[in-house]
Amino acid sequence: MIEVEGLTKRYGRFTAIENLSFNVERGEIVGFLGPNGAGKTTTMRVLTGYLPPTEGTARIAGHDIFTDSLEARRHIGYMPETVPLYPEMTVRGYLHFMAEIRGVQDRQTAVEEAMRLCHVQDRARDVIGTLSKGYRQRVGLAQALLHRPDVLILDEPTIGLDPRQIIEVRELIRELGRERTILLSSHVLPEVSQVCTRVLIIHRGHIVAEDTPRGLTARLQKAAHLVVEVARPTPELLPALQALPGVLQVDRSGDGRYEVLSAPEQDVRAAVAEAVVHGGWGLLELRPVAMSLEEIFLQLTQEEPPPETLSSEPSSSEEVEPDA
Amino acid sequence: MRNLFAIAKREIASYLVSPIAYLVTAAFLLIVGLYFGLTLIVMAQGQAEPTLRYEIGFMIVVFVFVVPFLTMRLLAQERRMGTLELVLTSPVQEWELTMGKFLAGLVFYLLMLLPTLLYPLTMEVFGNPDWGPIWSGYLGLLLFGAVLLSVGLLASAVTQSQIVAAVLGVAGNLLLWFFVGAPAYAVSTISARMANLLRFLDLQQHLDTFVSGTLDTRDVIYCLSLTIFFLFITTRVLEARRWRA
Secondary structure, eight states: OEEEEEEEEEETTEEEEEEEEEEEOTTOEEEEEOOTTSSHHHHHHHHTTSSOOSEEEEEETTEETTTTHHHHHHTEEEEOSSOOOOTTSBHHHHHHHHHHHTTOSSHHHHHHHHHHHTTOGGGTTSBGGGSOHHHHHHHHHHHHHTTOOSEEEEESTTTTOOHHHHHHHHHHHHHHTTTSEEEEEESOHHHHHHHOSEEEEEETTEEEEEEOHHHHHHHTOSSEEEEEEESSOOTTHHHHHHTSTTEEEEEEEETTEEEEEEOTTOOOHHHHHHHHHHHTOOEEEEEEOOOOHHHHHHHHHSOOOOHHHHHHHHHHHHHSOOOO | OHHHHHHHHHHHHHHHTOHHHHHHHHHHHHHHHHHHHHHHHHHHHTTOOOOSHHHHHHHHHHHHHHHHHHHHHHHHHHHHHTHHHHHHTSSOOHHHHHHHHHHHHHHHHHHHHGGGGHHHHHHHHHSOOOHHHHHHHHHHHHHHHHHHHHHHHHHHHSOSOHHHHHHHHHHHHHIIIIITTHHHHHOTTSOHHHHHHHHHHOHHHHHHHHHHTOOOHHHHHHHHHHHHHHHHHHHHHHHGGGOOO
16 A cells, blocks of 8 residues: 655755655554654655655555655545644534545545544534644544545654543554554554554664564564572572573572573573572572563664673673672 | 635635734724725815725725735644645645635635725715726725735745744735835936836836726736736745755
8 A cells, every 4th residue: 555665855965764665555554663853754744745755756555656646645644743733623614624625525424434433523513722632633633534545644643642542542543454554653662562563663764673563572682581580599699590501691680680691592491490490599480571662672773882892891790799 | 626615715714713814804994994084074175076096095005014914824824833734735736725825815805895895885975976996996906905915925835934924925015016116216327128117017006097097907917917926936835845856
């Protein structure tokens, strides 16, 4: 439904996005993830035909966004980041207007259906200027659904909502995603992992990773990470664990708690358990820790630190126990 | 075309709930009403033929300053609120937006002008005015209004700030209506050809014929082409974001 090929957008000398390529199939909910200024909004503005690409192209439902812009726009429902509303209009009046300029034939039905989907019927006669942020957000979403578009492009759909509203909007997006193709941007990671079937991580105008939320987690686990808790810790435990084959690093993270990092291809859980039991330290817990999307995100978007500092420093500081 | 009317309809509705529109209308009617009262007194005292030409001449001056306050919101506000992005990512073309906004402005302008028809009617009751110059004067006001609205719309298209749009609009109007032609009269060293050109561009010059009751198609065409020119530029400004560098 969305095909992006080598999309580049420059503002003068500043390159907002560079050589972006991705596809979104029908029925997918794809999350566009990146820190502020990564190029999410620019990409969406290009896809919706508001800004032209500097290079490359994209097709929405088979229509080129530049050469066949009007037709492409007919297939898109777009909710920009700051939900654009006319504050002096009523909810119904606004939706009628939007339906009209989108060329909807049966506006009455379309407006009522969009209001029902986004749960704003009870405020249909209210002036938009008097609505709360959550309602405005939902009116903005309703506006994007009026013409039953194949493709929904939602820029930060849950920003500024309270937790209950966030859950509602996510629920709604999941519901809508069954029949439509959705591209949504976010910098809230749990949102993306909960709602999306696929994640694109964008940083400084480049896609740095693309996978399912689960796949991304698995793929980026450079080292397996275990948490071990024991009942009777002694100073001998740390070197004992470190001596095990496959264990790269052991850190003490609390009283009786240790974090064990191992090479990803080696499962050291059995060896760790055996060592703890044999030493009589009393195994309480042994648990693998999956890297959270936050950590992956930081890892992908932070500048890579020089490799020397990574390996040498932490182990030495751990081994020297401060004398009281 | 459907989009054009949808946009115009929405805009007119939003004029009707805008306090600024009412304020501007009230101020306009107050000022031109006072002036009409004065001209009536002067005409009655001098036993002169009743005429509306001074009143229409005065309305022209007032509109130079008033119309930018009607147009300042039209595009600047859409840009500021982000609704411009929404409208232009809908299947709406830039010229439809320009024309819809212009049409809405024109309708409101006519609504403002409507109560002033009471002046010639008052004169009809108490005297015997010549309706020829009155009608041509109103035609002049209509065409002049179209020019002012298109200038104001362009001013509103280039900024997000309504205040900047209003200031630019007044400046543009003054330039067209007064300053373009002024050198032709004030500067003696100017060449005859240049003076002629400037006089031709001077909007005031073209309006005088309407006010005095002599209809000339050249003046009609002048006003219309000026309007179309500014609407065209406005559309290009809206399209400019989509030009590839």
